[in-house]
Amino acid sequence: MDEELPNSNPRVRITGLEVLSSNWYTLRKATFEYLGRDGQWTVQHREAYDRGNGAVILLLDPDRRTIILTRQFRMPAYLNGHPDGMLVEAPAGLLDEDDAATAVRRELQEETGYTVEHLVQLFDVFMSPGSVTERVVFFAGVYGSGDRTSSGGGEASEGEDIEIIEVDLDDAHEMVRRGEIRDAKTIMLIQWALLEGVATLTSFPS
Numbered sequence: 654m655d656e657e658l659p660n661s662n663p664r665v666r667i668t669g670l671e672v673l674s675s676n677w678y679t680l681r682k683a684t685f686e687y688l689g690r691d692g693q694w695t696v697q698h699r700e701a702y703d704r705g706n707g708a709v710i711l712l713l714d715p716d717r718r719t720i721i722l723t724r725q726f727r728m729p730a731y732l733n734g735h736p737d738g739m740l741v742e743a744p745a746g747l748l749d750e751d752d753a754a755t756a757v758r759r760e761l762q763e764e765t766g767y768t769v770e771h772l773v774q775l776f777d778v779f780m781s782p783g784s785v786t787e788r789v790v791f792f793a794g795v796y797g798s799g800d801r802t803s804s805g806g807g808e809a810s811e812g813e814d815i816e817i818i819e820v821d822l823d824d825a826h827e828m829v830r831r832g833e834i835r836d837a838k839t840i841m842l843i844q845w846a847l848l849e850g851v852a853t854l855t856s857f858p859s
Contacts, residue, residue, distance in 0.1 A: 664688040668696075678704035703786045708757035709745035711842035712767060712796040713822070715855045720825060720846065721796060722839065723764050724816040735835070741818070741828065742836040745789070753790035765817045766805030769794040771857065775845060780837060789838060793850060795857050822846055 658667045669684035680702050686694050712721040724741050731738025746760030754772055761767055775791040806815050820828070825843050828834045834843070842850075 673700065678702065700784065701786050702784055705747045705749070706753075706788045706790070707745055707747050708753040708760070708790045708792065709743050709838045709842070710757045710761055710772070710792040710794060711743050711839075711846060711850070712761070712765070712769065712794055713846055713850060713854055714796055715851050715857075718822045718851065719819050720822055720843070721765055721767060722818050722820055722825070722834075724818055725814065730835075740836050741834045741839065743839045743842050745838060754792070757790070757792050762803065762805070764805055764815050766801045766803040767796055768802045769796060769800055771795070773853070773857065776841075791838070791842060791845075793842070793845070793854060795854050822851070 656670070658670065659665075660667075664687060666686040667683060668686060669682075671682045671684075672679060673682055674680040680700060682698060682700050684696065684698050687697050688694050713719070721744070722741050723744055724739055726738045727735070727740045728738060730740055744757075744761045744764045746756060746763075748756040751759065754774070757772070758769070761769065772792045772794045775793055777788060777790045779785075780787055780789050805817050822843070825834065826847060829840050829843060834840060
C-alpha cells in the first residue's frame with residue numbers, strides 16, 4: 654500500500670487496500686481488523702467508492718422567498734426506479750483541485766449563470782458513509798435579478814443539459830412532500846431555509 658492510511662482510531666488496523674476499479678472514479682476494497690466493544694478483534698472487508706469531495710449551494714431571495722434550483726437527468730436515479738431520471742437539485746459539483754467556496758462559485762456559474770460574492774458555509778457532511786467517501790460542504794447565498802451574468806445550463810462538453818428553475822420556498826417544501834424533490838442535499842437545504850435560512854440571510858449582503 655503506497656498511500657498514507659488513516660491511523661487515528663486505535664480500534665481499526667487497515668491491513669490491505671485493493672483498487673477494484675478506476676475507470677471513472679476509484680472503487681477500493683479495504684481489509685481491516687476491528688476491535689469490538691466485547692474486546693474481540695475481527696477481520697472485516699468493506700468497499701468504498703471515492704469520487705472526490707463536493708460542494709452545494711442554496712441561492713435564496715429572502716424578500717421574495719424564492720430559491721434557485723436546477724433540473725437535470727441522473728442515470729443512477731433512473732436505473733433505481735425514478736420515473737424519468739430528471740432530478741430537481743440545488744447547484745452542486747465536485748471540488749476537483751479547488752477549495753469548497755471556489756468550487757461552489759464555479760459550479761453555480763456553470764449551472765445557473767449566477768455569480769454571488771458573499772457566501773455562508775452551513776455544514777460539512779458525509780452523504781452516504783456506508784459506501785462512498787465523499788464529503789459535501791453546504792453553502793447558502795443571497796441572489797437578485799442582477800446577479801445572473803450568463804445563461805448557465807452546464808458544460809455541454811461534459812454532457813450537461815441543465816434547466817434553471819426559480820421556485821417559491823414554500824412551494825419547494827410542498828414539492829418535497831409530493832416526492833417531486835428527492836435529492837437529499839437539496840431537501841436538507843430547503844429544510845434549513847425554512848427553519849432559519851430566511852432570517853439568517855435577510856440582512857446578508859447579495
